[in-house]
Amino acid sequence: MVALISAVVLAATGIVYGQNGKLRPEETALKNLQWRAIGPAIMGGRIDDFAVVEGNSSTFYVGAATGGVWKTTNAGTTFEPVFDDQGTASIGDLCIAPSDPNIIWVGSGEPNNRQSSSWGDGIYRSLDGGKTWQNMGLRDSKHIARVVIDPRDPNVVYVAALGHLWGPNRERGVYKTTDSGKTWSQSLFVNEDTGVTDIAMDPRSPGTLYAAAYQRRRTPWGFNGGGPGSALYRTVDGGASWVRLTRDLPEGITGRIGIDIFRGDPNIVYAIIENAKGGVFRSEDRGTTWKKMSDVDSRPMYYSQIRIDPNNDQRIWQCAANMYTSEDGGRTWSQNVVTRIHGDYHGLWIDPANSNHMLAGSDGGIHQSYDRGRSWDFINTIPLGQFYEISLDNQKPYMVYGGLQDNGSWAGPSGTLNQEGITNDEWFRTGGGDGFYSVVDTSDPGTIYVESQDGNVARLEL
Structure with a gap:
């Protein structure tokens, strides 16, 4: 997930592909990072x-x-x-x-x-x-x-x-x-x-x-x-x-x-x-x-x-x-x-x-x-959720928020003390319908804004 987030940030900076055969700046920054599954499998996917x-x-x-x-x-x-x-x-x-x-x-x-x-x-x-x-x-x-x-x-x-x-x-x-x-x-x-x-x-x-x-x-x-x-x-x-x-x-x-x-x-x-x-x-x-x-x-x-x-x-x-x-x-x-x-x-x-x-x-x-x-x-033993959009908060460890196709909006941790890794019960639902953008208040992680189809927007206060 760190690699994914870093890739999104770097892409937003406008870095373009090099043509000299050398590693591009984003490749240099990410080459030692590895993907880590954080789920969830709780809601399935198409x-x-x-x-x-x-x-x-x-x-x-x-x-x-x-x-x-x-x-x-x-x-x-x-x-x-x-x-x-x-x-x-x-x-x-x-x-x-x-x-x-x-x-x-x-x-x-x-x-x-x-x-x-x-x-x-x-x-x-x-x-x-x-x-x-x-x-x-x-x-x-x-x-x-x-x-x-x-x-x-x-x-x-x-x-x-x-x-x-x-x-x-x-x-x-x-x-x-x-x-x-x-x-x-x-x-x-x-x-x-x-x-x-x-x-x-x-x-x-x-x-x-x-x-x-x-x-x-x-x-x-x-x-x-x-x-x-x-x-x-x-x-x-x-x-x-x-x-x-x-x-x-x-x-x-x-x-x-x-x-x-x-x-x-x-x-x-x-x-x-x-x-x-x-x-x-x-x-x-x-x-x-x-x-x-x-x-x-x-x-x-x-x-x-x-x-x-x-x-x-x-x-x-x-x-x-x-x-x-x-x-x-x-x-x-x-x-x-x-x-x-x-x-x-x-x-x-x-x-x-x-x-x-x-x-x-x-x-x-x-x-x-x-x-x-x-x-x-x-x-519900394999992670198949289809995220349209994701966002983060500033907690340590940070939480990940996102909206999924036909499976609402969800939030879950980026890390856990469980030896088994992050489990389904550590994710919780924040919205319904087809989830899209999901954004947390950076100064108050207990306030989350979620979007669903037809332009619906809701605020969740934990």
């Missing part, structure tokens, strides 16, 4: 995806929006950061090769379209269970929403590349490799404004895939999440050709689309479609025809994740601010099954060996259930 080893659910990986990749081998009791030395900490998707659990692919750059969405620098591969990584290209894709691997051949990988959020570019669409990332072919390209936000592979016929094209553009003054480029596509020849699916699906301006295939019978496919006449759609013939099940599609630009229980095609889950659950194939929905944990869900995994076992990832971190979502364990 989770984008999980990847769980088939047949061994105690080993899984967590992809955080800005916190890299974490691995556990004991069902979440402890975690190890396995991606900290790579070129980005923003994760879009994770995928483990079905034929070899040592092979993991990471698509960088979260795909959730916020003003604060961080971008990545391509696709990464590990051949040793996350011990080492290699960047395998697609660096200009910026945001990778999904990675799928052929269960018969781990060298065959498909990537859903969203492309730039703030402007046009060509490196977007569906990319395919047949040589484990040495070379890539652009299998599906719509236009420079349209990327692909989801892709699903038929587990019994891996040459059949569905891709959700998504036209989007963020500007400093707003967001346009839709256009004529958005559509659902299918290939039956491993991406050599794609057909746009239109029969029984809504026409007109379309936004974000989510897809899932029923593991027990891949004829059954679900899509959640953002459209004036959109909602949840079900196909029973691999996408040739569709039936609209309901209108439910909550804030699709930020969620649009639909999951079918791998053991029951009538039980459907939909990620949103609240978790939606259907027991009748998507006709009706309930929001009262998953309760009392942090909302804004982006990742959901259901154990194919036991549907009662689930992992949920939200803006509030990692949650695990063993009774199909009725109760949850909050895994």
